[in-house]
Amino acid sequence: MTSDAVPAHAPLELENFLPYRLSILSNTVSQSIAEEYTGRFELSMTEWRVMAVLARFADLSAREVAERTRMDKVAVSRALARLVEAGRVDRSIHDGDKRRSVLKLSEAGWAIHDEVAPLAREHERELLARLDVAEREQLNRILDKLLAP
Amino acid sequence: MTSDAVPAHAPLELENFLPYRLSILSNTVSQSIAEEYTGRFELSMTEWRVMAVLARFADLSAREVAERTRMDKVAVSRALARLVEAGRVDRSIHDGDKRRSVLKLSEAGWAIHDEVAPLAREHERELLARLDVAEREQLNRILDKLLAP
């Protein structure tokens, strides 16, 4: 039996490494939702996120959309260009500040939103169905803590 | 006061929508770890993931790396090309199956691993420091359930 002179390496156990587990879970969930709307509506995930924010908060500027979605402002700018082009978002210019845009869902945008939102909620429901009531509360509390600034 | 003839839209409350919260958390965490090694070691996130898997399980094939990292096989192929080129991974050919490659970290690869791994663990520690012991156990149990196939 050889003595262990050289200290052993200490590889991460990825399967127990929290950042890794979060990444796998998040990608799996987001992608399974995205699969449902990308095909049906020619809607990218970033576009959907922008629409979801505008559904909840009207008359935001592009910068505010970026803040709320935590997306890059360039990504938002491009998503908005496509959404406006497709007639899903109405863009006007802010009174008194010609740099700011004022954004809201169009009728067509709302129509899509009203189909996609329940679908997204259904996925969330399926995911949460794996947990009991106590666990759901725990998860919410834990996420609140981990997401706090 | 106008009567509400048209049914109201029901926008998602993104800030309480589980898939969205998971996505924000996962991106924030992964990126803050990545910031530490991308600059210092010219190492992309996908490359690091490949290295982490090869640290834990030697002599995998590219396909097995893809399975374990849950990355696309094309992404793995390219990450491996860069890692082999940089001398961080040794690639040989499987005895008895000339299609398979046999991958392992090189000395240089291990040296980098041994610097990055503690750094990643430290980030995990900082994140978990926001939770008490009970919450950490709860989180683990919950993630086990949500990640089960």
Place this chain on the structure above:
DNA sequence: GATTTATAGTTTCACCTGTAACCATTTGCA
């Protein structure tokens, strides 16, 4: 044993992404 089918891995293509540079407008301040 020859031929079809499956598998490992790479390349191509079309697109998405972030960083940095940029333009227009507004704000701060001397």
Place this chain on the structure above:
DNA sequence: TGCAAATGGTTACAGGTGAAACTATAAATC
């Protein structure tokens, strides 16, 4: 007022990414 600094948003560039096609090898079937 005039001018520097800050801000909202877009564009250019340099990668990174997945789907599909492709090459090489192995396994299955006849």
